[in-house]
Structure formats: C-alpha cells, structure tokens
Amino acid sequence: MQAQPHGAPVYLGFAAPYDTDDLYRLSSCFLPLGKVGGKPSWLNPVAIPKSEQLTCKSCSKPLCFLLQVYATAETDSAHSFHRTLFLFVCRDPACSKANDGSNIAAFRCCVPRVNAWYGADGPLDADLVMEDELPAPPTGAPALCRTCGCFASKKCAKCGAAWYCSREHQAFDWKLGHRSSCGQAVERNEEERKNPENIWLFEELGMEMDRETLPASLFEDLSDDEDDEEREGEKEKRRMEEYVKMVKAKKLDEGAAAAMAEEDIEVEEKKDICFERFNRVMQLQPEQILRYQRGGRPLVPSDRAPEIGQVAACSLCGAPRQFELQLTPHLLSLMGVDSIRESIDWAAVYVYTCSANCEIPESGYAPEAVVKHDFVE
Template sequence: MNVFLGFARNVPQNESYSLQRQYLPLGKIGGLPAWLNPVTLPTLDELTCPTCKKQMAFLMQIYCTDQTDPTFAFHRTIYLFLCRNPECSKPNDASNFVAFRCQLPRANGFYSSESALDPTVVGEVADPFYNESTYAKLCAVCGCSAGKKCARCTKRWYCCRDHQVIDWNREHKSTCGNNEAGDITTSTLTNDFLFPEFAVDIEDDEENEGEKLLRCIAQLKKFENVENGITPNDLEGLEEFAKDEAFNNFHNVISRNPEQILRYEKNGNPLLASDHAPEPNDIPPCHICGSSRRFEFQLTPHLVSLLGVDSPGQSIDWATVMVFTCSQTCRMNDDGYGKEFVFKQDFTNSVE
C-alpha cells in the first residue's frame, strides 16, 4: 500500500461548518470532534487522563476506509485525544493519548446510503438525521459525551465540573435563562480547552520505490545485527548507532515534505524516529476480538507546532505518535467506539 501524507489546511470561519459530522469530513484537527456514530460515544472514564484525571481534548480524526474492509465498516474513522496538561507528557510514553476506532455499515441511521452531503453543493445545513431523543448529549466545551446539565436553564450540557466552569466564564453567565439554544454547534465562540481547528488534506507520498527499498533494507540490517548477537561491550555503541540511523532516516524522509502532519500506511511499517522502537510484543492484541494489531498511521512533529502548546519548562511534544489498530477491523457493540493502541517516540532514549 502507498504511503499517504496528511497536511493541515486553514478553513475560513464561514466554511467551518464543512467539518461537522453530517458532512463526513476526511479529516480534522482540533475544534469539536465530528462523531461518526453520534449515539454511542466514548465514556467519560475512557477520555480521562490516567495521570492527572482530567478530561482529554480532541486532537484529530481521519476517515480511513477501503474496499478490503468488512461491510460493517463501510464508514470508518479513527480518533485521537490528548491530555492538555504538559506535566502528563513524558518521553516515550503515550499514556497521555487515547485512540478510538468507529465503524458503520453503509445502511445506518446517521447517513444516507447513497451519497454523503457535499458542503460545496448544499451549503450549511442541519444534520438531516438528528434525533434529540437518541443522539448523545454533548459537552458545550469539548463536544464529548455529557452527563450533567446546567441546573438553572437545563439547556447546556457538560462532561465535567471543570468544563461547566469554563463555559460559565466564557459565555453562559450572560446567556443562562435567556431561551438560548442548546445546540453547541451554534456557538461561534471558541475556548482555551480546544486545540486550533484545521481540515486535513491527504496526498500520495512522493517517495520512490528505490527510496522505500533503501529504508526497508536499513531497518532489516538493524534487526539482523541484533539477531547475529553482540557482546556487552558492543551494546552501548550499537544502541547509539541505531538511534543515529533511525533519526537520520526519519529526518531525511520528513524533510521532503516538512509540513506533513501525518503519514498513513495501513499494514505498513512506521517511520521510526529513535532507538525506542516498538517490537511486536510491545503491541497488545485487540481487546475486543483478541486479534493482532497492525500499524495504520503516525503523527509527525509539525503537528505540534500547530497546536499552540509551547510553554516554558515542560510542554506537550513528540517525535512521532503511532497508532496500531485491529488487523481484523472487528465490529464493536452498537457500532460504537473501540480503543486502539498508541505508541509515542521522542528524540531521546530516556524513559520515565
């Protein structure tokens, strides 16, 4: 399979509606998640950072289905969430990330089985399948599943107390009880919890077959050297060599398209950034069906620069973030959201 590259694209405010769920966006960064299945969403616990216990923020999503997928995965989207607390970002540790896979058959209760809405043709329209009684209530701040509502006006929903406070200070204090609409997509105000919003455009990688072959040979030689055996005295030097080789290769490949924010190669091999390379036994099997997971895509360093997360001292950072998904594309209960495996590399070999 070819490698596909993702690039962030600014979307004018008057066209931002095109990233809403009813239009099946190819990909988006930041803002509110565009839920493929708007009924059975990830739970609050699933979106809670295991370190600081705060709600994670929506980072990005990509629509990624192909003809080899089962019929129940006619539509397929992968979601990534990230904890905004920089203290939770540790070298070579992906515990501040969580990934979800969601799939739907062609015939479903949320989209036409004939064709998707084209925002350039129909313009801004409400979700034609919206059902207030079945669609999940969404947090007015983060767009995730909400279980609490404002006791005063009963119009605004929240996933947690922290987000209710954010919304109160941002907007709701002046509108509560004024017969405001409860639909959060009508608000033009952003908030500091959300990452900046971009569309994602996908293009073929221009890496030729010769370059790909050289990259594969370099990876093969690395593992052959390990298989042939080394002495304890050789270990430190070999580790440094492997790290340098991986970094140089990563830099050379990324520098051809420095503004790429993701690399997609389903069933392919990730582009390793350091010597902290995932081994097959580091990738746990699918927790739903028990099948092995395969590499699907990875994030690149350029995405970090678009998020506005630079801060003095410790900050959110990565060399690359890899996502591994179920090799059988198994079906979730109620066509909901299943967790997938995330692996992070940094330009360091220290692990805390």
C-alpha cells in the same frame, strides 16, 4: 486482508485551514475526510464514548479532541462501510512522558452502509446545504458537552439547557461566559464566531490526504539491509552480555577493559540511521501531520527509540493489532504546543488498530492502542 508492509502506499495527511464561516463543512453529516481540533465530528453520533473512556489515565481530567481521519479499505466487511479513527490527548504537559503513549487515546468507529445517519448514496453535499440547514441531532443522540463536544451527563442546574461532560468543563464554560448567558433564549448566534470556539479546544482545521512518493535515491547512502542491522544489533548485544559477565567474574584485566571501552565509544558514535531516515522523509514533505499505511510499518524516529514490541491485542475480538497511522512533530506546531519546555511533545505517535477490523457493538467506538516515541537525550 494480507498486509503488504513494503508495497502498500503511504498516504500523508496535511492540514487544510478553513474560513471560520466554512467550518460547518467539517460537520458529521458531510463525512469529512479528516480534521484537526475543534469538537469531534462523531461518525456514529449516538453510541459515542463515555466520559470514563475519555479521561486521562494519569490526571483523570477530560482528554481533548485532537484529530480524526476517515479511513476505509475495499477489503473492509459490510459492518465497516464507513470507518473513522479518532484521537484525543491530555492537555496537561505533565502527562506527556517520554516514550509513553498513555496521555493519548484512540478509537475506531465502523458504521454499515445502511444506517440511521448517512444515506446509502453517500453523505450530504456541503455545497448544497447551508449552515442553518444542518440536520438536527439524530434520535437517541446524547447531549454533548458545550466545552469539548463529548458525551455529556451533567447539566447546568440553573437553565437546564447547557450540558457538560464534567464539573471541570462546566466551571470552564461558566467563567467563559455562561455566567452571563445562562437562561437567555438566544446565545452565541450573534456573537462573532471564533476558531477555536473556546480556549480548551485546539484550532479547527480540515485535512487533505496525498499519496507519498519517495525518490529511490533517498536512502542510497544509508544501510538499507535490515537483516544486516539486526545481525549487528545481535552481535553488539552478545558482546555487552559477555562484558557484563566478565566484569561480574572480575576476570577483566585492564587492557581488555580499555579495548572494550574503545569499542563502546565506536558504538556510541555510530550513525543513528533511523533518525537520518526519519529526517529525510520529513524534509521531503515538511508539512505532513500524519502518515497513513494500514498494515504497514511505522517510521521510527531514532535507533535509540525503545522497541515497539508486541502491541496488546484487540480488546473486542482478540485479533492482533496492526500499525495504521502515525502523527508527526509538525502537528505539534499547529496545535500551538511546540514550546521547548513544558508542552505536549512527541517524535512519533503510532496508532495500532484491530487487524480484523472487527464489528463493534452498536456500531460504536472501539478503543485502539497508542504508542509514543520521543527524542530523548
């Protein structure tokens, strides 16, 4: 597929709250368009990521499901008739470091039209299937962690019926109530349903998508000529290089130094055009949680944000990765993590995916790349 960075439409994702009794409509069998929080609704319920793939690179604790979005394109090949992206984040604020996306993991799952889980005519209709009629876990599906809904390989030694991804989640569930319900035939069913199901998870919400329209006048007063900006940037860089050279050679007399300093101040006070643009776009649709434009361009939140540069190529096929979506700061408030200090934070999280949208072994999950930008003083 030829990417058309400027022409391709941007789709915005918005959170859509559900009544607790209706949350079952976000189950895998209905192929939800997207959702935030709760447990993942795995597209391929069998070849799901292993626990090692879902641990934080900084603290080694399990990552927490953040959101998923169903995103196909007409040009996708047959192996990718269904396609969903999944994002996970470390819940520990200490792992959220400025301009570092290592606390977030992204996966791409592609499933062909003919598969063991979804009919060729499409998914089940949530209006026709009651919650207690949901299909049983498919053949070959691994047990899922009771706490987080991810791959589970450890079970409660007492009852043998409760499964977990990690000791940590087993201990969590034990304290949360398994201590008293362990071994009892009936669990939870009669309890009042909660959202989130447990405090490890983020609140579960549906997602709706809408095409973005920006008024033509939105950036009228901002320099829109990127070549110009680039040239300005180049000039500034050369000037700084010269300055450093002069200082090193001690050739700089006081007058020249003063002139340079003045120029530096000018640069300092130059309008942050990216920041201005970012804010205007966000203010038009303040509730947007996600911006989607496969093969498009990220909306960078500040001129001071570090260069995204070359993102690592696809680890499966070696094709370059391309921009696919970005998360906005508004999502943080829905996750309940937007306190000023000590919380997960970002100005933008970008997900870059394989530009070849390559076939994944077992129609499973391919890790994709995450880049994060923060507002840094």
